[in-house]
Amino acid sequence: MKIADAIAYAEKNGVDLVLIVPTAQPPVCRAIDYGKFCFERDKREKEAKKKQVIVKVKEVQLSCRIEQHDFETRVNQAKRFLSEGNKVKAVVRFKGREMSHMELGREVIDNFVSACAECGAAEKKPVLDGRYMSVVVSPLKPEKK
DSSP: OOHHHHHHHHHHHTOEEEEEETTSSSOEEEEEOHHHHHHHHHHHHHHHHHHOOOOOEEEEEEETTOOHHHHHHHHHHHHHHHHTTOEEEEEEEOOGGGGGOHHHHHHHHHHHHHHTTTTEEESSOOEEETTEEEEEEEEOOOOOO
C-alpha cells in the first residue's frame, strides 16, 4: 500500500500509523493505537527482564598451608554460593618461598574442586597469574524431572 493511502486509512479509522520494521523493503507499518503499542512493548520487555538470571562470581581465598577445618569452611561457603546459582572463584595465594612449591597449591585447588563436585564443576584447569593460582567453579544445571 502506498504511504498516502496508509495515512488516509489511519486517519479515517482514528488510529496511528506505526513504523514496525524500518529496515525491510518496503518498510512495514501498522495502523494501531500508539499508546497501546507502547504499553504492550514495555510489558514484553519487563517480562523478558524478569526471566533473566544474573550470575555473580564469588571469590574464596585459600592458602598452600590451609588447615583441614578452614578448608572445610571454605568448601561449605562455596557450596552455599553454588546452590544460590553463583559461580565461585577459588584463589590460592603464594607467599614468599611458596612460589617454589606450586604443586602444593595445585593440590589444594584440586581437592577444593573435588570437594565441590556435587554442586559444581570447574570450567577449565587452574590458571597461574603472578602469585595467584585460580580456578572458576560453575554450578551444575538442575536436572529436570
